[in-house]
Amino acid sequence: MTSTVARFDPARAAKFLLGHGHAGWLGLRFVAAGDNWVELELPWREDLLGEPDRHVLASGPIVSLMDMASGLCIWTARKEFAAIATLDLRVDYQRPARARAAVVGHAECYKVTRSAAFVRGVAHDGDPGDPVANIAGVFMTITGDTRRVPQ
């Protein structure tokens, strides 16, 4: 008997995963993917400012962007969807994002083990060489996620 398991397709899964919930509210959009990396975009939104009088994006949505890109790059590296939970996520902010600029989140899964996945990434607003933030995260495989994610 043979079984064919479809390889995880980040573009297809993104359409499903980014369409609702917190990611849908932020308007996260799929940009590109490679063997072990995924790039998402957080569009500019007036109501996501961190301070009322300055046109500076709050740092919270950048954490959400990078957390979501991290999950997708782990499934891309594993080539399959498996329920994961964020264990630890560190974000170092280099500078505020430019006003009215979309922020691109590039996350790369550099190591997977049976139970853990390690991710590093960069958030930028146009020039990857001049990042808004750098991140590092550790994720654990969990059980109990009942979503049927298109692979």
Next chain:
Amino acid sequence: MSRNEKMAELPPYARSMGIAVDSLEDGLPIVAVDFAPNVEGRPGVFHGGATSGLLETAGYAALRSALADREVQPQLKPVNITVQFLSAAKNRTTYAKARITKLGRRNANLTVEAWQEDRKRPVATAVMNILVVSPEV
């Protein structure tokens, strides 16, 4: 002041996500967000980004209230945040409160905890460094 009136003090991002100041404890705010589709990640569970946003909001709100008596309000700039996710935040109200570990002339260090019905079992914790930039006199 009602919960909704206090909400006006929080930044646009926090208000937009539905975060409000729930109460004050030892002079520092406890912020809260109800479970709703816009904070949902896995079905019935808070998105890690939403939990982080709540922790961060608690941090800034605590620092703002600690600096409230200053004549000129300094600008607060994020340096970094490290979030530990301890257990899944389920589909109920999540609270967060920060402790200001250090408030120096140029920077502040905070630890933040988020919890749901049992405060002794936090769902997430964070450590934050924030730059406190006072305008030139």
